[in-house]
Amino acid sequence: MKGSFATRVAGSSDLYKVNKRKPYHGINFVIAHDGFTLYDLVSYNFKHNEANGEGGNDGSNDNFSWNCGCEGETTDNNIKALRSRQMKNFHVALMISQGTPMMLMGDEYGHTRFGNNNSYGHDTVINHFHWGQLDARRSSHFRFFSELIKYRRKHPVFGRENFLDKKNVTWHEDNWDNYESKFLAFTLHDDLGGDIYMAFNAHDYFVKAILPSPPHNRRWFRVADTNLKSPDDFIPEGVPGIESTYNVAPYSSILFEAKP
Template sequence: MLRRSSVCCRSGMKRAFATRLAGSADLYNNHNRRPYHSINFITAHDGFSLYDMVSYNEKRNGANGEGNRDGTNDNFSWNCGAEGPTTDPGVTALRQRQIRNYLVALMMSQGTPMIVSGDEVGKSHDGNNNWYGHDTAMAHLQWTEGEPQRDALLRFTSELIKFRRSHPALGREHFLSPGDITWHEDNWHNDESRFLAFTLHHGEAGDIYAAFNAHSFSVAVSLPRPPPGRKWCRLVDTNLPPPKDVTPGGNAGVDDVYSVQAYSSIILIAKPL
């Protein structure tokens, strides 16, 4: 499972994150099971929504009538610098970026992805992580809530899903072999390292390069050489504003060194020259 704690900006999580991205073979590669037996999720029916996970450090369950005692206290969340609603443009932009980072991690993981309804449009439950009993706006899906961020996030999520469904290097039938993936990593045992990059190999459909930067500073990456006759093209960069955050089919190409900005993730695809 790709649990939310594995992709938060926390020290010492990189190895666990990589294991979950690769399909959790440590848990499922036995008894003739396959990667799709691993259900990957960032959020579930209980706990914070994806939007609230990047907007609240603490639950806000007072409306449930139990003195805020119900619901879990272990939310693995980060409010990005302000608790709850804010007009700070920097905090708002970071929250939107973090939501997209989580979605990239989910869709780049081997296994079966699960998305809670509403997360694809940034649904908030006002910080309530045990909201199931409410028949109010807190629980209802508000189609006009959060415009235009809602429409931009819906487009981003939809394009990620289309890409995952179309590329055979994702959602594999069998667990990854050494020839299926290259980890561009020399800091596995550095608990303060919060950068992870890898290439998924697929001769016919083309390779996929992905990088996650959970540092508060940018990282200049020397990209691996693409397969012969191909070039790296940007599909996703969560640091870019919509609609540039996702380019269906990839852009015209990128330089050999790519600056992965703070708290962002990228997906590059190897396209024919």
């Protein structure tokens, strides 16, 4: 899966690099209008469509989801923290990928349909937009999603005109064929030296990442670490003091920027 993930992050040239198409001709998404919301993707292993009146026979049975240890709502703070981290990881992957990102309205505050993956017929709480929940999460979940969108718009390395080549990206990998490997790290190169280092750790243990040397007269600043609590999980101007290695937490992702 790691190689496939890298291909998608790089803009899916295997699908779109034909007929003079550009990376932005491809639409990247984790969630669409059909299926689970982003919150439900990390909260349910199975669909829960009883409210649709079809005996649970409607909707897809292949949801590619993981409930993080408990089906549906829970009071377990460890599971809730993991779900929050996973939602941020998905958003990071979407926003740093080459191509045009597409989000589902409501994912910016963590909307749930309570596991219903075929909710089009409901004019109820399942589909209503919950402004109160957005306000309650404005300084945490919503802030992370919003700031990352702004960050993408300010950094052209995430939306190049042409597909990536060896001058644009360095993959810090020698383990592509190991299907047990769930760690991916790479550097997106900026023409002016503002390189971006990214790492995704889908293992259930820490990975000590050896960081590449930043460009001349630059040093690494930590912009994002989804394992940290808000507001430390995303600091647009970055935090200095990054050493030559960094412990990437289980089920987390990081983003470093090279700055003077």
